[in-house]
């Protein structure tokens with residue numbers, strides 16, 4: 001599981017930061033990539049990464065501002081052109097379907113795959129399958145904006161093979177049943193409960209991706225105990241009034257949230273072009289004074305989110 | 312007058328060629344820039360050029376395929392963000408207004424300037440003012456596609472100051488009148504006709520920009536005696552059948568047109584990503600065998616189109 005940042009700028013593309021898009025790479029988990037927002041030029045950024053558009057099967061839109069959606073028609077078209085033929089689901093605020101459908105319609109684009117739209121206008125669970133659950137919460141932006149909490153399901157404990165051997169339980173198909181927690185009767189007459197031979201289950205990872213927003217209580221709900229929190233940081237220290245007026249956040253507000261919500265790591269993105277190299281570092285240092293494990297990400301940064309097995 | 316190529320690729324963006332957009336820089340002529348097509352990422356290309364979005368006041372769309380229009384909403388938004396406040400006119404096939412208006416509407420984008428739409432579905436004169444006349448002709452593509460002929464008005468002859476001095480006509484406000492071709496009575500009683508003191512008028516330049524198309528007769532109409540012909544070249548020598556099937560042209564077809572139409576220079580664009588550096592050169596050499604003054608352009612090429620004063 002990795003996060004790859006395809007666009008870390010704010011509002012308009014700059015020379016060094018493209019407009020918003022973040023990829024959550026779930027190659028080991030389910031051989032897919034999920035995209036969060038898709039500003040103009042996202043497909044060009046993908047060309048410069050090692051991401052394969054055909055692996056993108058879910059796209060989550062935080063809000064409908066142009067710097068978060070104008071790359072969607074192009075990405076969807078190119079995904080088709082490059083041989084993508086499996087469906088894509090687009091989750092986003094009401095309006096995203098109109099935008100995509102009219103763009104593809106006007107341009108007479110025929111896709112080689114189906115798009116499924118999951119539009120919503122309120123908080124809720126977007127889906128819940130064997131591997132992941134994704135929850136959306138409303139934020140506080142000029143227009144409806146959402147944050148996403150991606151919750152990996154707990155990993156089942158491993159079969160304790162050494163313990164089975166100690167108990168002289170012969171290996172074979174029986175191990176599969178025990179691993180599923182079933183109770184099994186052995187040839188020697190013993191009855192064995194699989195649950196006694198399965199290690200502790202391991203908590204899955206939680207990734208929180210917050211769209212454009214003012215500081216607000218729902219961000220805390222989304223972030224609580226997350227392994228990684230991706231948060232916008234359009235403004236810097238001392239600019240909370242500006243941030244409020246423009247419906248955005250400062251680095252300090254994001255850091256306070258990270259601390260209060262007890263997250264593992266804070267990644268700051270949506271950085272204004274006013275903050276060039278050195279100043280972006282300063283944004284990071286300011287935030288670190290509140291929450292030490294903070295990083296201001298830049299385009300093409302890849303952040304690994306390893307699954308830490310506890311023994 | 313210069314042409315600056317912002318995207319010279321075909322269909323989808325590649326690492327080295329972005330999707331279609333060509334700027335006609337008319338800074339000396341009328342302090343403006345006209346854009347022909349606006350594929351996704353055009354605004355990012357502009358960032359890497361010395362073009363100023365606020366100087367773009369006319370945008371011509373050849374056809375509605377995504378690689379020619381998906382950059383329009385973003386460019387228009389950023390132009391506003393960067394302080395553009397003068398109107399923009401968009402000329403293009405019916406449908407372009409819906410695409411732009413819905414994109415700006417869904418994203419709640421408020422522009423600081425007005426967009427005027429000039430949609431059309433047939434050949435005709437798009438406008439005709441003191442400096443330029445622009446004519447559109449239908450081409451032969453899978454969907455309605457147009458070519459544009461930009462005709463600069465003839466430059467009025469210069470006032471022949473030496474001849475005036477020889478005739479002992481004293482300088483002063485009278486020179487302005489003579490330059491306008493008026494007849495003037497001098498203090499010494501002589502009557503002087505301005506027309507006798509104005510040099511030969513000079514033919515204006517003609518730039519032809521052809522959208523995606525199969526080889527077709529209207530391209531000739533648009534190109535006749537043009538100073539510069541910009542033509543697509545999606546396919547190469549020996550691929551005219553492929554070109555036909557995909558509603559595109561080969562380099563050889565473009566070169567034959569250039570020769571027949573007696574143009575000054577042929578610029579080949581809309582180059583497939585299959586043609587990398589060396590092979591693009593080969594496309595050029597093949598075309599040169601028919602029409603010598605041919606160039607396969609690449610992104611950020613600037614082609615000067617000087618006004619040749621004839622004495």
Ligand SMILES: [Zn+2]
Nearest residue numbers: 063065141212
């Ligand atoms: Zn926003």
Ligand SMILES: [Zn+2]
Nearest residue numbers: 374376452523
């Ligand atoms: Zn086309």
